Amino acid sequence: MPTDSGKHNSQNLYEWSWFYAPSAKFALDANTGAILDVNPGAEQLTGYSRRELLGMPIVMLHPEQERERIQAELLCPDKEPTPHPGLHLLCKDARLVPLRTFSSKPLVIDGRTVVIVDCRDLATRLQSEHQLATQNWALKAYASAALALGGTHTSQSLLLQSICRAVTHESVYPLAWIGIAEESTGKPIRIAASAGSALGYLDKLELSWSTDGPGGQGPTATSIRTNKLQIVEDFEKADVLQPWRKRARKYGVRSSVSLPLLIPSKWRGALVVYAPQPHAFEPTALDVFRDLARQIVFGVRAIEQELDLQAERERSSRMQKQLTESLSAMVEPIVLAMEMRDPYTAGHQSRVAEIACAIGRELDWSEDRLQGLRVAAQVHDIGKISIPAEILTKPGKLTGAEIALITQHAENGYAILKDVPFPWPIAEIVRQHHEKLDGSGYPRGLKGDEILPEARVLTVADLIEAMVCFRPYRPGIPLETALNMIEKDARTQLDPEAVRACLSLFREKHFMVQGWIRN
Numbered sequence: 001m002p003t004d005s006g007k008h009n010s011q012n013l014y015e016w017s018w019f020y021a022p023s024a025k026f027a028l029d030a031n032t033g034a035i036l037d038v039n040p041g042a043e044q045l046t047g048y049s050r051r052e053l054l055g056m057p058i059v060m061l062h063p064e065q066e067r068e069r070i071q072a073e074l075l076c077p078d079k080e081p082t083p084h085p086g087l088h089l090l091c092k093d094a095r096l097v098p099l100r101t102f103s104s105k106p107l108v109i110d111g112r113t114v115v116i117v118d119c120r121d122l123a124t125r126l127q128s129e130h131q132l133a134t135q136n137w138a139l140k141a142y143a144s145a146a147l148a149l150g151g152t153h154t155s156q157s158l159l160l161q162s163i164c165r166a167v168t169h170e171s172v173y174p175l176a177w178i179g180i181a182e183e184s185t186g187k188p189i190r191i192a193a194s195a196g197s198a199l200g201y202l203d204k205l206e207l208s209w210s211t212d213g214p215g216g217q218g219p220t221a222t223s224i225r226t227n228k229l230q231i232v233e234d235f236e237k238a239d240v241l242q243p244w245r246k247r248a249r250k251y252g253v254r255s256s257v258s259l260p261l262l263i264p265s266k267w268r269g270a271l272v273v274y275a276p277q278p279h280a281f282e283p284t285a286l287d288v289f290r291d292l293a294r295q296i297v298f299g300v301r302a303i304e305q306e307l308d309l310q311a312e313r314e315r316s317s318r319m320q321k322q323l324t325e326s327l328s329a330m331v332e333p334i335v336l337a338m339e340m341r342d343p344y345t346a347g348h349q350s351r352v353a354e355i356a357c358a359i360g361r362e363l364d365w366s367e368d369r370l371q372g373l374r375v376a377a378q379v380h381d382i383g384k385i386s387i388p389a390e391i392l393t394k395p396g397k398l399t400g401a402e403i404a405l406i407t408q409h410a411e412n413g414y415a416i417l418k419d420v421p422f423p424w425p426i427a428e429i430v431r432q433h434h435e436k437l438d439g440s441g442y443p444r445g446l447k448g449d450e451i452l453p454e455a456r457v458l459t460v461a462d463l464i465e466a467m468v469c470f471r472p473y474r475p476g477i478p479l480e481t482a483l484n485m486i487e488k489d490a491r492t493q494l495d496p497e498a499v500r501a502c503l504s505l506f507r508e509k510h511f512m513v514q515g516w517i518r519n
Contacts, residue, residue, distance in 0.1 A: 030113040047092030160193035168196035180269035198251040223258035234278035259293040353377035356461035362501035372424030383413030436493040456495035
């Protein structure tokens with residue numbers, strides 16, 4: 001043992017470097033392979049004492065399959081210093097430790113050829129490298145899966161399939177699949193999605209999450225039943241994998257992880273990922289896959305919610321359509337009843353509706369908006385039902401009181417319609433169809449944007465139809481004269497866009513109204 005005298009010569013330095021070296025050092029007889037000396041590092045690494053090691057053949061510290069190589073590489077007097085990768089040390093407790101091994105150039109000491117062998121334990125380093133590799137594999141798979149989750153998926157099956165493809169695409173994992181537990185006889189696990197180079201592993205594979213058969217004892221079934229992660233470190237050593245071991249060898253899978261997926265009130269299942277190496281799912285990698293499982297659940301729930309919302313929207317749309325059709329159907333008998341009281345204006349409201357909708361189309365209004373405009377036009381004079389028929393059909397000039405009574409029809413129409421649940425503001429459109437942009441209209445003297453666009457279009461259509469059509473108490477006027485009159489009133493009393501569309505209809509497109517009797 002070296003001494004600490006404060007004075008050091010070259011011999012002291014060699015002794016110190018031998019005694020305190022962190023690696024294991026062996027002095028070997030190059031001819032016989034017997035151990036001549038060891039340092040404390042060799043005792044610590046092998047688990048043997050120095051006394052036990054002295055005289056032991058070096059090959060006995062290596063597994064049987066490496067002993068021939070030890071003879072050829074280490075015990076060769078002519079060798080230069082060289083590394084010996086891939087060797088393992090067989091410890092006293094039967095552990096097999098991976099080594100980083102170097103041998104010196106043979107030395108002649110006291111007439112004996114000696115080789116110094118330096119061994120370093122690579123287990124910690126290899127473990128760290130393995131952990132880093134498995135983490136990188138998992139992170140790469142997660143990154144691809146995250147991109148898949150962020151995409152647009154119209155169905156749950158498309159989402160799950162994209163996840164499996166992402167996990168296995170250009171990655172170390174040869175197989176990923178998602179199983180969904182079913183409640184039918186035998187409690188089978190349905191493969192909802194799968195991908196990877198080892199897809200054949202799943203062929204004719206009978207899967208169940210029941211506890212009654214051997215299939216239900218596997219990691220995936222257990223994961224589904226317990227809602228807990230299940231990991232198989234090595235298919236070759238796990239007794240529970242005995243029924244699938246031959247299949248696993250064929251497709252090159254050695255370890256797996258099964259992660260539970262629970263969609264409340266919908267279904268439960270598992271994401272299963274396989275690796276070709278044992279112990280491929282280190283704690284850091286498992287954390288990544290746990291988060292991926294949570295993201296899958298969030299993604300599936302989002303799609304389920306969107307599908308539920310879509311179904312509710314479609315149901316509401318159907319109900320709204322039915323309501324709209326029912327309410328629109330109510331309009332026709334009301335119009336018929338009004339025309340029976342006032343035969344001289346028979347068809348007026350329908351013709352106004354035809355003209356108004358044609359103007360609306362010129363303005364690029366949607367079909368839903370045009371439908372509302374049509375309904376409003378068909379009942380725009382419903383308030384006249386409260387006016388005595390003799391006033392409506394009076395051939396002579398009306399008195400001031402009679403005129404005042406007639407001007408109430410817009411407000412009366414609003415009162416009749418305001419509580420009817422139309423999907424459009426029908427009552428307010430009817431109320432405003434005699435308003436003018438400059439405030440000179442009735443019943444409330446609204447101005448500009450205070451008047452609904454539908455009411456502005458209805459006003460133009462109503463004026464054109466009323467001026468052109470013949471009445472017993474006054475003749476109609478020529479269409480061009482009526483067009484000139486509304487053109488004159490554009491921007492002051494009438495909406496300029498509605499007027500422009502109306503002029504284009506009749507002057508350029510020669511629009512004709514069915515059943516229109518004109519001068």
